[in-house]
Amino acid sequence: MYTLEDIRKAMRLYNYLLSHGELTAQExxxxxxxxxxxxxxEIISTFEEESQVSIKKYDDTIYFIPNVDNDFLGYKRSELRKEIFPRGEMKNIDLFLxxxxxxQxxxxxxSGRGNNVKIRDLIQLGELDGKITERLELFLDKEDRAVDEESGLAITDISKYWFxxxxxxxxxxFKTRRWYISQVMNFLKKENLISIQDETVIIPTSKFNRLAANYFLNYERLEDINRILNEKTMEEEPHA
Incomplete structure (x- = not known):
């Protein structure tokens, strides 16, 4: 049996997380x-189920994490577009990119699991640019749209647009390759998932590391995407 005070405590905690996204003992x-x-x-778990969110405690922080399919507390496509591109109207292809x-x-x-989840501490903007270009070049001339359907990404359209x-x-x-990367960096920084040094060095925050290691990343989905893209890439390579 839950008392009125139990319910009040659960509501106070839930409302704080709803407003702030996370909570530490220092706050x-x-x-x-x-x-x-x-x-x-136990009361909070009912709120989670009904609100399509997860509330998880990792070390000294409690996180409020909307489910992927949560349109109310998560980002709808139109909302995500506005968050990444706060100025001006952008098309779907801009968001897909x-x-x-x-x-990437x-x-x-x-790209790992368990103790090996984090595989590097930082990446230079230029290196990320190069990796994206190298990967998308493999799909530049592809006419087979099967990879789009299998991966859930408009990868052939993204590739053509990138080049x-x-x-x-x-x-x-405006609308250079570096500009798009910069828009993503600014968005992730606003979400407190990365920090940026000297405007070119991208560093994951402790929040990103914790969420990646414990809950946030859907590794099965990420691995599926990378596997499909890698398989389609190998199909295009000439045989000896």
């Missing part, structure tokens, strides 16, 4: 300690 110690109460956690950049960046940092963009080092120039 709100009393509210943070509510999570240690078994009854409060940025989503691919996110996948995530794969650079996290219409001007290749400049200046990330401020």
């Amino acid at each position: 709100e110690k009393e509210t943070f300690l509510y999570y240690s109460d078994v009854k409060v956690r 940025c989503m691919y950049i996110m996948i 960046l995530t794969s650079e940092f996290y 219409t963009l001007i290749n400049e080092d200046d990330a401020a120039s």
